Amino acid sequence: MKQIKTKIISNRLIGPMCYHMVLEAPSVARAIKPGQFIHVRCSDSFEPLLRRPFSLHRKNGGRIEILYKVVGSGTEILSRRQSGEAVDVLGPLGNGFAPKLSTLNSQLSTILVAGGMGVAPLVALAQELSKKKTQKLRVLIGACSKSRILCEEEFRALGAEVSISTEDGSKGAKGLITDRLNFLLSTLNSQLSTIYACGPNAMLKALSRIANAKRIPCQVSLEERMACGVGACLGCPVKVKAGEYKMVCKDGPVFDAEEIAW
Ligand SMILES: Cc1cc2nc3c(=O)[nH]c(=O)nc-3n(C[C@H](O)[C@H](O)[C@H](O)COP(=O)(O)OP(=O)(O)OC[C@H]3O[C@@H](n4cnc5c(N)ncnc54)[C@H](O)[C@@H]3O)c2cc1C
Numbered sequence: 001m002k003q004i005k006t007k008i009i010s011n012r013l014i015g016p017m018c019y020h021m022v023l024e025a026p027s028v029a030r031a032i033k034p035g036q037f038i039h040v041r042c043s044d045s046f047e048p049l050l051r052r053p054f055s056l057h058r059k060n061g062g063r064i065e066i067l068y069k070v071v072g073s074g075t076e077i078l079s080r081r082q083s084g085e086a087v088d089v090l091g092p093l094g095n096g097f098a099p100k101l102s103t104l105n106s107q108l109s110t111i112l113v114a115g116g117m118g119v120a121p122l123v124a125l126a127q128e129l130s131k132k133k134t135q136k137l138r139v140l141i142g143a144c145s146k147s148r149i150l151c152e153e154e155f156r157a158l159g160a161e162v163s164i165s166t167e168d169g170s171k172g173a174k175g176l177i178t179d180r181l182n183f184l185l186s187t188l189n190s191q192l193s194t195i196y197a198c199g200p201n202a203m204l205k206a207l208s209r210i211a212n213a214k215r216i217p218c219q220v221s222l223e224e225r226m227a228c229g230v231g232a233c234l235g236c237p238v239k240v241k242a243g244e245y246k247m248v249c250k251d252g253p254v255f256d257a258e259e260i261a262w
Protein backbone atom coordinates (compact mmCIF):
# COMPACT_ATOMS: atom_id res chain seq x y z
CA MET A 1 0.00 0.00 0.00
CA LYS A 2 1.27 3.45 -0.91
CA GLN A 3 0.15 7.00 -0.28
CA ILE A 4 0.94 8.98 -3.40
CA LYS A 5 0.11 12.16 -5.25
CA THR A 6 -1.44 11.18 -8.55
CA LYS A 7 -2.09 13.47 -11.51
CA ILE A 8 -5.56 13.73 -13.05
CA ILE A 9 -5.32 12.92 -16.76
CA SER A 10 -9.05 13.34 -17.37
CA ASN A 11 -12.32 13.57 -15.48
CA ARG A 12 -15.35 13.30 -17.77
CA LEU A 13 -19.11 13.15 -17.31
CA ILE A 14 -20.22 9.89 -18.99
CA GLY A 15 -23.78 9.43 -17.73
CA PRO A 16 -26.31 10.98 -15.35
CA MET A 17 -24.19 12.19 -12.39
CA CYS A 18 -21.58 9.64 -13.38
CA TYR A 19 -17.91 10.41 -14.04
CA HIS A 20 -14.89 8.58 -15.41
CA MET A 21 -11.52 9.67 -14.00
CA VAL A 22 -8.08 8.68 -15.23
CA LEU A 23 -5.13 9.08 -12.84
CA GLU A 24 -1.43 8.81 -13.55
CA ALA A 25 -0.32 6.48 -10.75
CA PRO A 26 2.39 4.05 -11.93
CA SER A 27 3.24 2.55 -8.53
CA VAL A 28 -0.41 1.82 -7.70
CA ALA A 29 -1.14 0.59 -11.23
CA ARG A 30 1.70 -1.93 -10.97
CA ALA A 31 0.28 -3.46 -7.79
CA ILE A 32 -3.51 -3.11 -7.95
CA LYS A 33 -5.78 -6.08 -8.80
CA PRO A 34 -9.45 -6.18 -9.86
CA GLY A 35 -11.73 -5.80 -6.85
CA GLN A 36 -9.19 -3.76 -4.87
CA PHE A 37 -9.85 -0.09 -4.27
CA ILE A 38 -8.13 3.23 -3.78
CA HIS A 39 -8.92 5.66 -0.97
CA VAL A 40 -9.09 9.16 -2.38
CA ARG A 41 -8.76 12.60 -0.78
CA CYS A 42 -11.41 14.34 -2.80
CA SER A 43 -10.16 17.86 -1.98
CA ASP A 44 -6.96 19.50 -0.76
CA SER A 45 -8.78 20.99 2.23
CA PHE A 46 -10.22 19.20 5.27
CA GLU A 47 -13.71 19.22 3.79
CA PRO A 48 -14.55 16.40 3.55
CA LEU A 49 -12.16 15.17 6.20
CA LEU A 50 -12.29 11.50 5.28
CA ARG A 51 -11.05 9.84 2.14
CA ARG A 52 -13.59 8.19 -0.17
CA PRO A 53 -13.15 4.64 -1.52
CA PHE A 54 -13.39 3.81 -5.25
CA SER A 55 -12.82 0.49 -6.96
CA LEU A 56 -10.31 0.00 -9.70
CA HIS A 57 -12.34 0.34 -12.90
CA ARG A 58 -9.55 -0.30 -15.41
CA LYS A 59 -5.83 -0.03 -15.60
CA ASN A 60 -3.81 0.94 -18.59
CA GLY A 61 -0.02 1.01 -18.27
CA GLY A 62 0.81 3.41 -15.44
CA ARG A 63 -2.71 4.78 -15.32
CA ILE A 64 -5.66 3.73 -13.23
CA GLU A 65 -9.26 4.59 -13.91
CA ILE A 66 -12.23 4.97 -11.62
CA LEU A 67 -15.91 5.28 -12.44
CA TYR A 68 -17.97 7.14 -9.85
CA LYS A 69 -21.42 8.49 -9.22
CA VAL A 70 -21.97 11.83 -7.52
CA VAL A 71 -23.97 11.07 -4.38
CA GLY A 72 -22.72 13.57 -1.80
CA SER A 73 -20.12 16.21 -0.94
CA GLY A 74 -16.98 14.13 -1.59
CA THR A 75 -17.96 12.91 -5.03
CA GLU A 76 -19.36 16.35 -5.91
CA ILE A 77 -15.97 17.94 -5.15
CA LEU A 78 -14.20 15.16 -7.07
CA SER A 79 -16.40 15.80 -10.11
CA ARG A 80 -15.14 19.41 -10.24
CA ARG A 81 -11.46 18.44 -10.21
CA GLN A 82 -9.60 19.28 -13.43
CA SER A 83 -7.00 17.57 -15.62
CA GLY A 84 -3.47 18.31 -14.40
CA GLU A 85 -4.47 18.66 -10.73
CA ALA A 86 -2.94 16.42 -8.09
CA VAL A 87 -5.04 13.96 -6.09
CA ASP A 88 -3.83 12.22 -2.95
CA VAL A 89 -4.49 8.49 -3.17
CA LEU A 90 -3.94 5.60 -0.77
CA GLY A 91 -3.81 2.15 -2.34
CA PRO A 92 -4.14 -0.52 -3.42
CA LEU A 93 -6.46 -1.49 -0.55
CA GLY A 94 -8.56 -4.58 0.16
CA ASN A 95 -8.28 -8.10 -1.14
CA GLY A 96 -9.71 -8.11 -4.67
CA PHE A 97 -11.44 -10.87 -6.59
CA ALA A 98 -9.85 -14.30 -6.67
CA PRO A 99 -10.56 -15.35 -10.25
CA LYS A 100 -10.93 -19.07 -10.74
CA LEU A 101 -9.08 -19.44 -14.00
CA SER A 102 -9.38 -22.85 -15.55
CA THR A 103 -6.95 -23.57 -18.32
CA LEU A 104 -8.36 -27.08 -18.69
CA ASN A 105 -12.07 -26.76 -19.07
CA SER A 106 -13.23 -24.56 -21.91
CA GLN A 107 -16.84 -25.24 -20.93
CA LEU A 108 -16.41 -23.16 -17.80
CA SER A 109 -18.65 -20.12 -17.84
CA THR A 110 -17.87 -17.07 -15.81
CA ILE A 111 -20.76 -14.78 -15.04
CA LEU A 112 -20.31 -11.19 -13.95
CA VAL A 113 -23.41 -9.53 -12.47
CA ALA A 114 -23.39 -5.74 -12.19
CA GLY A 115 -26.15 -3.69 -10.59
CA GLY A 116 -25.94 0.05 -11.33
CA MET A 117 -22.49 1.39 -10.39
CA GLY A 118 -21.49 -2.21 -9.67
CA VAL A 119 -20.10 -2.25 -13.20
CA ALA A 120 -17.10 -0.24 -11.94
CA PRO A 121 -14.93 -3.09 -10.54
CA LEU A 122 -16.30 -5.74 -12.89
CA VAL A 123 -14.78 -4.11 -15.97
CA ALA A 124 -11.32 -4.51 -14.38
CA LEU A 125 -12.13 -8.15 -13.66
CA ALA A 126 -13.36 -8.72 -17.22
CA GLN A 127 -10.13 -7.14 -18.47
CA GLU A 128 -8.16 -9.68 -16.43
CA LEU A 129 -10.32 -12.70 -17.32
CA SER A 130 -10.34 -11.87 -21.02
CA LYS A 131 -6.54 -12.29 -21.12
CA LYS A 132 -6.97 -16.01 -20.47
CA LYS A 133 -9.49 -16.66 -23.27
CA THR A 134 -10.27 -20.07 -21.79
CA GLN A 135 -13.67 -19.24 -20.43
CA LYS A 136 -16.88 -17.91 -21.83
CA LEU A 137 -17.46 -14.56 -20.21
CA ARG A 138 -21.09 -13.57 -19.69
CA VAL A 139 -22.04 -10.22 -18.22
CA LEU A 140 -25.42 -9.21 -16.85
CA ILE A 141 -25.92 -5.48 -16.35
CA GLY A 142 -29.00 -4.25 -14.54
CA ALA A 143 -30.21 -0.78 -13.68
CA CYS A 144 -33.43 1.11 -13.06
CA SER A 145 -33.53 2.49 -16.62
CA LYS A 146 -31.62 2.77 -19.91
CA SER A 147 -29.68 5.93 -19.04
CA ARG A 148 -28.15 4.16 -16.01
CA ILE A 149 -26.71 1.28 -18.04
CA LEU A 150 -22.97 1.79 -18.20
CA CYS A 151 -20.00 0.01 -19.80
CA GLU A 152 -21.96 -2.24 -22.15
CA GLU A 153 -19.54 -1.59 -25.03
CA GLU A 154 -16.47 -1.97 -22.80
CA PHE A 155 -17.57 -5.48 -21.83
CA ARG A 156 -18.37 -6.40 -25.43
CA ALA A 157 -14.95 -5.13 -26.56
CA LEU A 158 -13.45 -7.58 -24.06
CA GLY A 159 -15.24 -10.45 -25.78
CA ALA A 160 -18.07 -10.82 -23.26
CA GLU A 161 -21.64 -11.77 -24.09
CA VAL A 162 -23.71 -9.01 -22.50
CA SER A 163 -27.35 -9.13 -21.33
CA ILE A 164 -29.14 -6.04 -20.12
CA SER A 165 -32.14 -5.68 -17.86
CA THR A 166 -33.89 -2.56 -16.69
CA GLU A 167 -36.59 -2.24 -14.09
CA ASP A 168 -38.71 0.03 -16.31
CA GLY A 169 -38.08 -2.02 -19.47
CA SER A 170 -36.47 0.93 -21.34
CA LYS A 171 -33.58 -1.32 -22.42
CA GLY A 172 -33.10 -5.08 -22.53
CA ALA A 173 -35.38 -7.36 -20.55
CA LYS A 174 -37.84 -5.73 -18.16
CA GLY A 175 -37.35 -6.72 -14.55
CA LEU A 176 -34.67 -7.43 -12.01
CA ILE A 177 -31.18 -8.58 -12.83
CA THR A 178 -31.70 -11.63 -10.64
CA ASP A 179 -34.53 -12.73 -12.99
CA ARG A 180 -32.01 -12.50 -15.85
CA LEU A 181 -29.53 -14.54 -13.85
CA ASN A 182 -32.14 -17.24 -13.17
CA PHE A 183 -32.95 -17.35 -16.87
CA LEU A 184 -29.28 -17.61 -17.86
CA LEU A 185 -28.58 -20.34 -15.32
CA SER A 186 -31.52 -22.36 -16.62
CA THR A 187 -29.74 -22.50 -19.99
CA LEU A 188 -26.26 -23.35 -18.66
CA ASN A 189 -24.54 -26.16 -16.85
CA SER A 190 -24.48 -24.21 -13.61
CA GLN A 191 -22.10 -26.63 -11.89
CA LEU A 192 -19.35 -25.18 -14.02
CA SER A 193 -20.08 -21.52 -13.46
CA THR A 194 -18.55 -18.95 -11.18
CA ILE A 195 -20.40 -15.75 -10.39
CA TYR A 196 -18.74 -12.44 -9.51
CA ALA A 197 -21.04 -9.61 -8.51
CA CYS A 198 -21.14 -6.01 -7.38
CA GLY A 199 -24.16 -3.82 -6.77
CA PRO A 200 -26.67 -2.85 -4.09
CA ASN A 201 -26.78 -5.09 -1.01
CA ALA A 202 -30.35 -6.25 -1.71
CA MET A 203 -29.27 -7.47 -5.13
CA LEU A 204 -26.21 -9.23 -3.71
CA LYS A 205 -28.33 -10.90 -1.05
CA ALA A 206 -30.84 -12.22 -3.60
CA LEU A 207 -28.06 -13.33 -5.92
CA SER A 208 -26.26 -15.09 -3.10
CA ARG A 209 -29.41 -17.09 -2.39
CA ILE A 210 -29.63 -18.17 -6.05
CA ALA A 211 -25.94 -19.15 -6.19
CA ASN A 212 -26.21 -21.03 -2.92
CA ALA A 213 -29.30 -22.97 -4.05
CA LYS A 214 -27.52 -24.01 -7.24
CA ARG A 215 -24.18 -24.58 -5.50
CA ILE A 216 -22.35 -22.11 -7.71
CA PRO A 217 -19.26 -20.41 -6.27
CA CYS A 218 -20.03 -16.72 -5.93
CA GLN A 219 -17.86 -13.76 -4.95
CA VAL A 220 -19.45 -10.44 -4.06
CA SER A 221 -17.85 -7.02 -3.70
CA LEU A 222 -19.50 -5.22 -0.77
CA GLU A 223 -19.78 -1.50 -0.13
CA GLU A 224 -19.83 -0.04 3.37
CA ARG A 225 -19.17 3.49 4.47
CA MET A 226 -15.49 3.72 5.33
CA ALA A 227 -13.18 5.88 7.39
CA CYS A 228 -9.59 4.62 7.65
CA GLY A 229 -9.82 2.05 4.84
CA VAL A 230 -7.09 -0.12 6.36
CA GLY A 231 -8.78 -2.07 9.17
CA ALA A 232 -7.78 0.25 12.01
CA CYS A 233 -11.00 2.07 13.01
CA LEU A 234 -13.37 -0.95 12.94
CA GLY A 235 -15.85 1.30 11.14
CA CYS A 236 -16.92 -0.98 8.27
CA PRO A 237 -18.07 -4.25 9.85
CA VAL A 238 -19.99 -6.97 8.06
CA LYS A 239 -21.43 -9.92 9.96
CA VAL A 240 -20.27 -13.30 8.76
CA LYS A 241 -21.93 -16.65 9.36
CA ALA A 242 -19.44 -17.71 11.99
CA GLY A 243 -21.11 -15.02 14.15
CA GLU A 244 -18.11 -12.74 13.92
CA TYR A 245 -17.60 -9.44 12.19
CA LYS A 246 -15.11 -8.80 9.41
CA MET A 247 -13.94 -5.45 8.11
CA VAL A 248 -15.02 -4.73 4.54
CA CYS A 249 -11.94 -2.58 3.91
CA LYS A 250 -9.33 -5.08 5.08
CA ASP A 251 -10.95 -8.55 4.88
CA GLY A 252 -12.94 -7.56 1.75
CA PRO A 253 -14.39 -5.79 -0.07
CA VAL A 254 -14.68 -9.12 -1.93
CA PHE A 255 -16.16 -12.03 0.04
CA ASP A 256 -17.41 -15.48 -0.79
CA ALA A 257 -21.17 -14.89 -0.83
CA GLU A 258 -21.82 -17.87 1.41
CA GLU A 259 -19.57 -16.41 4.11
CA ILE A 260 -21.86 -13.42 4.71
CA ALA A 261 -24.70 -13.51 7.27
CA TRP A 262 -27.13 -11.72 4.93
C1 LIG B 1 -14.71 -0.68 -1.48
C2 LIG B 1 -15.62 0.38 -2.07
C3 LIG B 1 -15.53 0.65 -3.43
C4 LIG B 1 -16.36 1.61 -3.99
N1 LIG B 1 -16.25 1.83 -5.32
C5 LIG B 1 -17.06 2.76 -5.90
C6 LIG B 1 -16.96 3.00 -7.31
O1 LIG B 1 -16.15 2.37 -8.02
N2 LIG B 1 -17.78 3.94 -7.83
C7 LIG B 1 -18.69 4.63 -7.06
O2 LIG B 1 -19.43 5.46 -7.59
N3 LIG B 1 -18.79 4.42 -5.73
C8 LIG B 1 -17.99 3.52 -5.15
N4 LIG B 1 -18.08 3.30 -3.79
C9 LIG B 1 -19.01 4.16 -3.01
C10 LIG B 1 -18.35 5.51 -2.79
O3 LIG B 1 -17.21 5.34 -1.98
C11 LIG B 1 -19.34 6.46 -2.11
O4 LIG B 1 -20.37 6.74 -3.04
C12 LIG B 1 -18.64 7.75 -1.72
O5 LIG B 1 -17.75 7.52 -0.67
C13 LIG B 1 -19.68 8.79 -1.32
O6 LIG B 1 -18.99 9.93 -0.88
P1 LIG B 1 -19.73 11.34 -0.84
O7 LIG B 1 -18.95 12.23 0.07
O8 LIG B 1 -20.01 11.84 -2.21
O9 LIG B 1 -21.14 11.00 -0.23
P2 LIG B 1 -21.58 11.07 1.32
O10 LIG B 1 -22.00 12.48 1.59
O11 LIG B 1 -20.55 10.44 2.17
O12 LIG B 1 -22.86 10.15 1.28
C14 LIG B 1 -23.96 10.43 0.41
C15 LIG B 1 -24.93 9.27 0.43
O13 LIG B 1 -24.32 8.08 -0.08
C16 LIG B 1 -24.36 7.05 0.91
N5 LIG B 1 -23.06 6.34 0.90
C17 LIG B 1 -21.85 6.88 1.07
N6 LIG B 1 -20.88 5.95 1.02
C18 LIG B 1 -21.50 4.78 0.80
C19 LIG B 1 -21.07 3.44 0.69
N7 LIG B 1 -19.78 3.10 0.77
N8 LIG B 1 -21.98 2.50 0.46
C20 LIG B 1 -23.28 2.80 0.39
N9 LIG B 1 -23.77 4.06 0.52
C21 LIG B 1 -22.89 5.03 0.72
C22 LIG B 1 -24.57 7.75 2.22
O14 LIG B 1 -25.23 6.92 3.14
C23 LIG B 1 -25.42 8.94 1.84
O15 LIG B 1 -26.76 8.57 1.72
C24 LIG B 1 -17.28 2.35 -3.19
C25 LIG B 1 -17.35 2.07 -1.82
C26 LIG B 1 -16.56 1.09 -1.28
C27 LIG B 1 -16.64 0.82 0.19
Ligand code: FES
Nearest residue numbers: 227229231234249
Ligand atom coordinates in the same frame (compact mmCIF):
# COMPACT_ATOMS: atom_id res chain seq x y z
S1 FES C 1 -12.80 1.75 7.38
FE1 FES C 1 -11.63 1.59 9.21
S2 FES C 1 -11.77 -0.51 9.64
FE2 FES C 1 -12.68 -0.38 7.67
